[in-house]
Amino acid sequence: MLNFKKWFIVFTAFFLSVPSVSLAGSIKDGTSGNPGEWYVGETPSTIAANSHPILFVHGLNSSSDTWYVNNNMYTTAYQSGYETAFIDLNAGKSMWDNGALLAEKVKEIYNYFGEKVVVVAHSKGGVDTQSALVHYGADPYIERVITLSSPHRGSQLADLAYSSWAGWLAGIIGSKNDGTYSLQTGYMDYYRSVTDNQANVYNTPFYTFGGTKWGSFGSALYWGGLYLSSYGSNDGAVTVQSSRLPYATEISVGRWDHTTIKEGSSTFNLFKDYLNESMTYSPSIASFETAAATEEMEASAGHYVTGGEYVGTHKERVAVEKGVSSVTFDWISDHKNTSLILQSPSNKTYADFDVTADDTEFFDGAYHHSITLKNPESGKWTLETKADQKESYLLNTAFESPVDAMLSSEVEGNQMKVKANKKLNVNTDMTIEYYDKNGKLKEKKMQAKKNGKDFKIPSLGEGVYNMTIDVKGTYDGTPLERTIIQSVYIDDKGKLYTP
Structure with a gap:
């Protein structure tokens, strides 16, 4: 009985110290995650002068409680004197579905407060918000938008999730959905083309944040950051380059990861x-484009990717070329307790894999089994794994090597061009998976070439063409393997869009 009293006192003290969230609109209960429901935070005793209410919009595969469960953003806003509202969108839907829903609901929120709101949006929530503004008429209800690491140009992790090697795992854990589909970089290039040229795109000012921290080795966002490092500075899920818009004001790029950037103590x-009424807006496109040009970089080929399904004992062999300063083997699985043994070309074995749960928006629900080795010997490494039941997996091998900068790809016309330094002797295969405009896999094709020659991108209809290029060969007499993944979008007129 005494323990219960102590627990009750502690719980009551905690409850009274945190402002409550009340329901508004047609809400019937307080369960987070019901699309279209919105909530109003407690009204501060003193409201900040000349302030607008804040509407918080969550990201991909998330919900409204991301702002107040294990996050002090709501508490910080409340204690600073700001009125707040929170909305649940469709966690796995596209910016079109969520934009239409948000435009409908933000009108209700506007009517509740009697004034425009400032939207603070995390990740894909920023893309959903822009869709509501530009394509669904939400302008009269939103004063301005602040985006926290929003993938305005998409994320290469979405490309990875839809690649031919990752499909097994992504399908099992549920990350192949309309939201992830729409964040592939090819599709987002198409989205930018039908959004940025609209006359009303300048009506509501945008302000952006970007992050550059992924966390330490083995942390939940480290693995996304490791993969994205080939594409530039990132926060474990979105690159700094993607977090920017050519007509937005960039408030800050800082040492935040994709989770901490939305915490009140970090960015509020x-x-x-x-958030105040006195702010003025005067976008400077020319100055942004000059600054953005310095961020542009050609992606390096620092990964070898493979994947599939198996049951029982399974082996993967990975080539490590001469001159590699570091290699990380990251076995990403839907199982936590997979048994793994790594064997070097000289038969030395390693079994001390770190196991980490993934917390990214693209592979949430998967487990990373990983090990990093410095100055590994060159040759074929063998990864042997055992599972008592069917396991879906993705093996991402990340290199730090001179070879990383010797391989590149680009799209010219309807050709995917793979360029290899003359020091490399390589053959390439390209697997194209065509997903129609509804996100359904319609066709899978493979082309094989020697010496890094061009691949033709077929025109099979409107949709995303996700291309996985496997490179095999030699460097300085030692075996070499790399994987290049890229997506393009072809519209209903046959026009191709590529980042």
């Missing part, structure tokens, strides 16, 4: 002044 004080 940096955007607090942008």
